[in-house]
Amino acid sequence: MKHLTSIQRFWISLVLVIPMLIQMLAMPFHWNMPGYTWIAFITTTLIMLVAALPYWTSAWAAFKHHNANMNTLVAIGTSIAYFYSLFAMITGRPVYFESAAFISVFVLLGDTMEERMHNNASNALKKLLDLQIKSAEVLRDGKFVQVPLDQVQVGDIIQVKPGQKVPVDGVITSGKTTLDESMITGESIPVSKKVGDDVVGSTINGDGAIQFRATKVGKDTMLSQIVEMVKKAQTSHAPIQNLTDKISGFFVPTVLIIAIATFVIWYSFLGATLVQAMLFAVAVIVIACPCALGLATPTALMVGTGRAAKMGVLIKDGQALEEINDVKTAVFDKTGTITVGKPTVTDIIGNQDQVLRVAASLEASSEHPLAKAVMNAAEEKQVEPQTVTDFAVVEGKGVQAVIDGQQAFVGNDKLLADYQISAGMKRRMATLQDEAKTVVLVGLAKQIISLIAIQDAPKPSSAQAIADLKARGLKTVMLTGDNERVANAIAKEVGIDQVIANVLPNEKAEHVKALEQNGKVAFVGDGINDAPALTTANVGIAMGSGTDIAIESGSIVLVQNDLRGVVKAIDISKKTFSRIKLNLFWALIYNVIGVPIAAGVFVGFGLQLSPEFAALAMAFSSVSVVTSSLLLNKAKIGGTEPVASSTSQPA
Template sequence: MNHEDHHHDKHQHNHNNHDGHQHKEHEGHKHHDHRAHHKMMVEDFKFRFWWVLALTVPILALSPMIQEFLGVDWQFTGDSWILAAFSTVVYFFGGWPFLKGLMDEIKDKQPGMMTLIGLAITVAYVYSTAVVFGFDGHLLYWELSTLVGIMLLGHWVEMRSVLSASAALEELAELLPGEAHRVNQDGSTEDVPLEEIQKGDKVLIKPGEKVPADGIVVKGESSVNEAMLTGESKPVNKSKDDEVIGGAVNGKGSLTIEIKKTGDESFLSQVVDLVRQAQESKSKTQDLANQAAFWLTITAISAGVLTFSGWAFFTGQDISFIMNRTVTVMVITCPHALGLAIPLVVSVSTSLAATNGFLIRNRAAFEQARNLQAVIFDKTGTLTEGTFSVTDILNFNDQFSDDELLTYAASLETNSEHPIAKGILEKAEKTLDVEKFNSITGKGIEGVVDGKNVKVVSPGYIREQEIDYPKGEVEEISSQGKTVVFILMDDELCGAIALGDKIRESSRNAIKTLHEMGLECVMLTGDNKQTAEYVAKELDIDQVFAEVLPDEKADKVKEVQGQGKRVAMTGDGVNDAPALAQADVGIAIGAGSDVAVETGDIVLVKNNPEDVVNLIKLSEATYSKMIQNLIWATGYNVITIPLAAGVLYSWGIILSPAVGAVLMSLSTVIVAINARFLKLKK
């Protein structure tokens, strides 16, 4: 594989925009290509790592220093040449990503981790090869191979632990069906690919099918579920002249629509664009390890030059001694541990997150979670359950008990697929047989139950028929954002059933804890103000945005960001995707739409807002562990670089390249053990 494309520009593994691996030939490509490229690179690091690991075994076995340490003697004529040959493969094949990265970083005048690794392996390789050709010194090929192997492993672990967010755009496109039933002039229908549909075409949408494109209903009546697109929890009734959105799911009736928008003009395409824009404009976060690598590179070069020139110009030492000092300094300045300090913590925190119900997709955003000042929640399906449940039964007639009213209503609703019907059926303990069932278009249903003519109807029907009802009681319930249906027996009003979108108990706990942590809680919804304000009051939400159109959600996130706050957005619908991408941290509810999940930086597997709290706590713990590891990884350098340079030489204290290499291995072990101690405190 050609690794030319592995451009580690500044080694910034911000996988949202993937700066670290972005290059000009890819800029015009589709996100799908970018995702495939990302996977290809992960495979390439893996492939190189296994080869280097296989070669490291004989390199260690043939290294005099390792043999001495093990107390064995496996030397034979020409062994150093075999050692040099194996190490040459490791240096050029295994080390190529780092050598290429070194050249790129020097070209960009941004020395970082790649420069540090490239420099250390080059010094170790050139020095050891010089020793093979007769220069007085120690073979450091084993140090070269273990360093390359560990750095490749670090990159592989790091890249595997994050996924590219670009799949969001593919998921959006998949909301549309592949084919549509086009209605011909003679009234017949033919199935055609979606690409062939044009403005002005008439299309038939059967029950349960997805709407293929934006259009206007010309024939038929049905209820359409737009929740994934608009966030509105209730299915919307559609009849002649009503608009429908591509991607919405049709209910029980058949609709014929005239196509008004296709391709780039459609609502779904606009959402795709919003997601792309928000993803591209997201701030770039530089890795902590990269910052450490930058300063270590400056330190390594300075220390190397100072060591060489100091011994060369101010002492009478021979070139062999001076080179040994310089190489030891260069090797020590590039600790193995730095390459693993961050990836190991990432790996542990990623698996820890998964066992606690959330998946980290964007590490840079996850690290930002510890600095959040506001959390924006979508209402439907996030703070609430997104399903209707019976909250109140109003009895206007002493003849029937509440349970009887519920039984009569539920009996009729067995013939309906409406979410309100499901809510009533869930509450009822039994149902009776229904005769002469009939749908009252757009107003309700009726039938004969137990000899009585029963109707379950909307407030619109009651007003139309001018039936008197206790307005105060009904309006109070309606003001809580609940839906009310009325029950008539033999044309006499007997009662009403109120249904609400149930607030999750976990939402209450999550908001309470977030407030205790000093975060502001904001709610964003496409629902009406009454419903929104009721839910906000129940949950003690600080700020509410109601009746927000789908394309305005990202703007509302920007508005809160404009108040100088670092913002997380939590949502589960397609309409939330641009807002999730715009937020500093996008948190997708995993049980929601695939596109919301793919746009989110972090995915909550369960519909549990309390996981937002756990996520912030884990982010804090992870950051703390990263800092500890960086201190361990670089702390040795502070002590050992002066020793390696020979500042205590006159006292007889000096570090050989071998001892320096062993110390670096020790720091790697400590970093690995420390990473395993990462815990989520609840």
């Protein structure tokens, strides 16, 4: 059975346990399944072989090292229930096969969830590798030919046409273009590139053709380094010490000692028969069976994560849920996380309709993101572009054309050398630039008539989310590849405590590690460039509108593109983890009360607990733990439910 996965073992065991479930449900109606004892024996034996055997193996390995863990609890509980039931079946007594069977099924459910988590981690790495193209146009014998990527060497001259991906890292030797480097820097606006500039593999070329010399290939490229960092972060994360394992460390030996002592005392000193003494000992084992203890954590996790999902917060594993409970610092990427992720027009200085008409008319033919921002603003104001003539690109400055018989232009501040601008408008331009906004100048007939300020603005909910986190005692940090002026302006607007700017992906993980010296860190991001930081942080939180790689790398996903989900994740964690501790308390208190009764301490007062009633008490403790977990559905989380967002996407 070793070749079976946890998922396969779970489904096989679940099918096998159905007859025992039917019998349990039918008992209050005094109906007994014909041949039930033999059916229970056969199905439980199969479940023991399929499900429980790995736990017995693990428990034995722990025993040899003088340790006890959750697997010890499972092994003891299932083996005692099974072998006593086997004895009871032979001697005509009531059997308890269902206890052994149901314990195995419940524990396997947790293993199934963990296996799915590991599969997600593997998918994240696969998607990172899929970003890389398989071939490149390399100069060979005086002409460009397609060669497999693994044959590209350092020093090769490579050609990249408009719209293609850059195959490897290098330096431009010919041509100029714009590159979408959002996967590396997180910056949504494409970057202009010319001869001598660096290019990064798997970034997307704009509308220009370039040639570049390869400087890094294979495992040395930045994308490959990101992949390796994600692998290292995922494998180096030590599994959290489960609270149940800590309890089992002293719980299991204590129960076994009490059971043995009960048998010896009754048989050797109190005149009980061998069977009577064994029944007292079995009652102790059965009532202390770890079913409720095993349910205490997974049921709370299931309800808590289910409640979170309804609120737009997907929590992938119990470790993340427990880790975020102790987070001291929340670190955020900027573009697409705190901000909307696309440039928009924020200010128009001058006659709005006239300005947008001129700007939109000239920008209608451009695919640049700043041009798109202008066109979107014109569309919102219902301003229609006009036909222009004599359209031309002014190198490094902007564009110009004739509109309504007048020379018009749209461009950057380099146009100031050629055109006149009023002192007041010049001061206003400086103010906008101090706010880290990109300023576009619009003019007619050698006069600058307007300024258009464009910025990737913060999401409306970001400031409130940051304030809520700070109210819960968390330090907030922005970690971004953007320039310091932009980062500081956005940070000031939303209330971020600390800014770390101009950071590359391979540096993000290092900064996260440094911040962990002051306590546990949660990192929130949405891009491919955030994957190493997401997996390095104690808790990685991915935006649902982000890339697949970010979503797979994060242990928590905010389905709605709303940072208030981080606040809800923390609140859910605190409520769920508190409920887990309460569940463990109730699971143990039954043993504190029930074990002495099962051991026959109160027989003189007419209070005795047979194995049958011990099993009933054990079942009742399980019901109480499940009920306690279900109450999480009524707990108040974050004050209000998340507001639907037009930018939200399924994760």
